[in-house]
Structure formats: structure tokens, C-alpha cells
Amino acid sequence: MEGVLDHDLRDVLTRVGGIDRCVSEFIRVTDQLLPPRVFFRLMPELRHGSRTPAGTPVRAQLLGSDPACLADNAARLAELGAEGVDLNFGCPAKxxxxxxxxxxxxxxxELVHRIVAAVRRAVPAAVPxxxxxxxxxxDEARMLDNARGIEAAGAAELVVHGRTKLQGYKPPAYWDRIAQIRAAVALPVIANGEVWSVADAERCLQESGCDALMLGRGLVGDPGLALALRGRAGPPWPVLxxxxxxxxxLITPRVAPRHRGGRLKQWLNMLRKSHPGAQxxxxxxxxxxxxxRIDxxxxxxxxxxxxxxASQKE
Structure with a gap:
């Protein structure tokens, strides 16, 4: 969720609670080993045991197509203390x-397999x-080939978004297809896509056969969703x-003044879906x-x- 779910929003959302683990926004890898300052800028949690201020683990996510270069950068992340390394084969951006x-x-x-295998070899066994x-x-023609290749390469778990790139974010998400992947591999499969409510989550788990979910836009739009899935009340609108x-x-020191207002309105706009007060x-x-002036x-x-x-304080 590049441009939406950055480390400051991870900080705020994990203060609400109910989240087991976060994944960073993707870190682009092209043809070079990135310097530590790039990783610390995008994932400052590395300076704090790969945890948000609330103590939630954060896994670093890499995106690229060069197995050797991705492996080198994954090794550096492990040296910097990353909780784990996640590989992005899902971004639909043109x-x-x-x-x-x-x-x-x-x-x-075959390339997907080689990427995962190279990264797996490059990091210590204790780093997932x-x-x-x-x-x-x-289309879905290579769906099972990709999942099996990821498993054979040594991945510890696989998150599946229930749509193709061509389908983008247009509803519905095809959770039943995730069930086909889950039946084809032995590694844990986590379902993702179009989960906006507890009812959505229950249907997703039932149709996918999974026992875990990754929340994206649904959690940004309703920060209490993870708590609700655990049967607990989320924060009221005044707290949000x-x-x-x-x-x-939090974003003031690093976001240019001309962009700060847009960031606030972007999140506020997403909150309107679940909270009448946000309107x-x-x-x-x-x-x-x-x-x-917005503040x-x-x-x-x-x-x-x-x-x-009472509102949450720093």
C-alpha cells in the first residue's frame, strides 16, 4: 500500500491493538545493494528491534526481479535486525x-521460485x-505453479490476494480460489482482499479455508477492525x-508542507466508510x-x- 500505509500510520494503527504483525511498504530493489540509510528511512522500526512503538513486529518487504540483488538486500536487512523478509509478487501498479x-x-x-530461493539462502535460518x-x-493459469514454486523455494508462509492484477481492486475478491492454493501447498496460506468487516472476514475464512487474514485497506478504513475480529470493541470516533x-x-518532520494536508485528508476520506463522524x-x-489549518x-x-x-497521546 505504497503512499498510504507508511511507518507513521503503522505506528498509529498498532496503538489501537489487535494486530499480530505488520509488513512494511515495498522497498524497491533494482540493480544495487541499498545503503542502510534507505532501509532505516522506510522502516525506522529496524532501530527498535523491528517493532513499532506499540511493540508490534514489522517484516520488511522487498520488490524487484533480480534474484541475486534481492538476496543481497535481504541479507543486509537481516544484518540490520529485520524480523523477517517478505517478497512482493502482488503489486498491480502499472x-x-x-x-x-x-x-x-x-x-x-520459474523466476518467482528463483527469487524466493535466493533470498531464503541469503538470510539466516531463524529469519523467516x-x-x-x-x-x-x-489470468489464473499459473496460480498453482507460482504457489508451489514459492513453497519449494523454502518460504515460511504465503499471503494470497484473491484477485489477478487485471482485476485490480474491483469487487469481489475470489476467496474460493485461495482455497485451491491452500489445498495445493503445505505451507501456511493467509487470505487477503476485500475484507472490510467482521462479516467479510468470517466469509473469507470460510471460503478460503484459511485460519489467518492479512488486512489492508479495510484496517486503514476501520482501525478497530482487528480488535473486532477478536470480539473486542474498537476505539470510538473521538479517539480515532x-x-x-x-x-x-508524526508526519510533520518528514513530509513536505504541501503534501501534509493531502495525507491527512486521504486517511480521513478512508475513515468515512466505517465512521459517520468522519463524514x-x-x-x-x-x-x-x-x-x-486542518489540525x-x-x-x-x-x-x-x-x-x-479521551484521545490517544504521543
């Missing part, structure tokens, strides 16, 4: 695919290597509004671009909300 990254590699199961794939690039403002403070907040700031407007709204629903 720019990424044009440069032989993400879901386009699913047309080449996982992969995420879609059902395919343009406080978290939104906290996110604005009022969005209407209050939609014409604003300055992050400081002032949100603070004024927060002051009108019940005092007993």
Missing part, C-alpha cells in the same frame, strides 16, 4: 509492473522469508479523531490544504466531542 516488479512476475513462475502473490497477472491528529504530528470531519476540512479545524471538532472518550 509503473511497478512495467519495471518487472510485483504481479507481472506471476507470468514467470514469506511472499505475497495475487491469483495471477492477466485524536489518532488522526497524532498522525498529522462531518471531512466536510469541515475538505477545502483546506494547509495541515496546520485547528479537527481540534475544534474534537473539543465538541464527549470528554470521557
Amino acid at each position: 509503473t511497478v509492473n512495467r519495471h518487472r516488479g510485483g504481479a507481472v512476475l506471476l507470468d514467470e513462475p 522469508v514469506s511472499a505475497k502473490m495475487r491469483l495471477g497477472h492477466l 479523531l485524536g489518532l488522526l491528529r497524532l498522525y498529522g504530528r 462531518q470531519a471531512y466536510e469541515a476540512v475538505r477545502e483546506l490544504n494547509d495541515a496546520a 485547528e479545524r479537527l481540534a475544534a471538532l474534537e473539543a465538541t466531542l464527549p470528554a470521557e472518550a
